[in-house]
Amino acid sequence: MYNVKYPGIDDLIRKAKKRMPKFAFEYLDGGCNEDVNLFKNTADIREIELIPYYLREYKVPEMKTELFGHTYDAPFGISPVGLQGLMWPNSPQILAKAAVEHNIPFILSTVSTASIEDIGQITDGKFWFQLYHPAKDELRDDMFLRLEDAGCKTLVVLSDVPSFGYRPRDIRNGLAMPPQMTLKNILEICTHPVWALSTLYYGTPNFATMKKYMPKGLDMKQLGQYMNKTFSGRITPERLQTIRDRWKGNLVMKGVASTEDVEKAIKYGIDGVIVSNHGGRQLDAGQSAIKSLEPIVEEFKGKIKIMMDSGVRTGPDIARTLASGAEFAFLGRTFMYSVAALGAEGGDHAITILKMQLQQVLDQVCCAKPEALNEHLFKK
Numbered sequence: 001m002y003n004v005k006y007p008g009i010d011d012l013i014r015k016a017k018k019r020m021p022k023f024a025f026e027y028l029d030g031g032c033n034e035d036v037n038l039f040k041n042t043a044d045i046r047e048i049e050l051i052p053y054y055l056r057e058y059k060v061p062e063m064k065t066e067l068f069g070h071t072y073d074a075p076f077g078i079s080p081v082g083l084q085g086l087m088w089p090n091s092p093q094i095l096a097k098a099a100v101e102h103n104i105p106f107i108l109s110t111v112s113t114a115s116i117e118d119i120g121q122i123t124d125g126k127f128w129f130q131l132y133h134p135a136k137d138e139l140r141d142d143m144f145l146r147l148e149d150a151g152c153k154t155l156v157v158l159s160d161v162p163s164f165g166y167r168p169r170d171i172r173n174g175l176a177m178p179p180q181m182t183l184k185n186i187l188e189i190c191t192h193p194v195w196a197l198s199t200l201y202y203g204t205p206n207f208a209t210m211k212k213y214m215p216k217g218l219d220m221k222q223l224g225q226y227m228n229k230t231f232s233g234r235i236t237p238e239r240l241q242t243i244r245d246r247w248k249g250n251l252v253m254k255g256v257a258s259t260e261d262v263e264k265a266i267k268y269g270i271d272g273v274i275v276s277n278h279g280g281r282q283l284d285a286g287q288s289a290i291k292s293l294e295p296i297v298e299e300f301k302g303k304i305k306i307m308m309d310s311g312v313r314t315g316p317d318i319a320r321t322l323a324s325g326a327e328f329a330f331l332g333r334t335f336m337y338s339v340a341a342l343g344a345e346g347g348d349h350a351i352t353i354l355k356m357q358l359q360q361v362l363d364q365v366c367c368a369k370p371e372a373l374n375e376h377l378f379k380k
């Protein structure tokens with residue numbers, strides 16, 4: 001349902017900030033170190049300009065886009081986000097449901113607060129799964145079995161978390177592992193009653209997919225130690241080959257930022273890549289995602305599915321990303337802002353806004369389909 005009170009993403013951000021405790025909002029909104037790459041991601045996307053061709057023969061735009069044998073109703077999807085239920089209770093379930101209703105992809109993170117089985121049921125198996133590689137292969141293989149049972153067809157291997165980003169806000173707020181419920185955070189919860197009551201209703205957020213493997217009765221410190229011990233994060237060529245051998249569905253590598261990595265990924269049988277810098281949360285000294293995209297598109301367009309996330313916030317941002325050569329765009333923060341602002345209506349509202357905005361851009365530049373936007377790219 002489209003809510004006319006919040007027609008823009010900035011409106012949703014302001015509303016979300018009022019409804020969320022500070023520690024939750026800053027976890028969602030922040031990057032790492034000095035937030036250089038966080039802001040650069042979107043700023044660099046918005047340097048891209050499109051050329052309208054008003055006198056061309058023109059048809060009503062068709063946004064349907066094929067990806068891995070499935071035709072989606074729009075060329076964008078919902079990025080994986082960790083600890084979603086901490087930011088807004090029940091948010092992964094809300095977003096998964098909206099994604100199915102609008103026929104766009106939803107990616108569940110290993111460290112989200114909804115389980116594989118829950119999202120599989122909500123989506124009837126029409127979801128993707130992002131894998132944080134566990135230290136033990138048997139845990140990975142068991143998750144694969146659960147994904148197959150849930151109907152998941154697309155596995156997204158995360159490559160850009162060999163170490164956890166240095167995030168000063170989260171450290172100040174006690175959201176480093178292990179998290180701390182300080183007096184400051186307790187006061188924040190008390191002054192945000194809707195968030196508090198929703199959390200009470202849906203339960204304390206937890207790593208739902210990992211719950212099966214965790215020893216019972218862990219306190220917060222023990223939980224932090226367990227998670228640090230359980231995930232190694234670093235993807236090696238040997239691990240990638242093993243994953244390819246064991247996973248029979250579509251295989252995507254996320255976090256790619258160099259032509260060298262894409263070339264190697266192709267050799268190991270990867271079906272697609274998501275060019276990304278983790279939303280600016282990992283490497284502040286790196287390139288923006290859109291800058292990393294350019295040489296990858298130039299060298300590998302047509303050889304592998306090339307997608308992108310990080311810094312994409314609006315419909316025009318999606319258009320700019322597609323014009324730059326990506327075949328599909330993913331957004332994370334936009335959807336979380338919308339759910340935090342509007343609760344159960346937030347997923348539907350965000351998707352509706354993005355479709356309307358993208359449709360307007362296609363109409364304005366006289367482009368009949370998203371994959372033709374590269375013809376409208378202004379090259380400086």
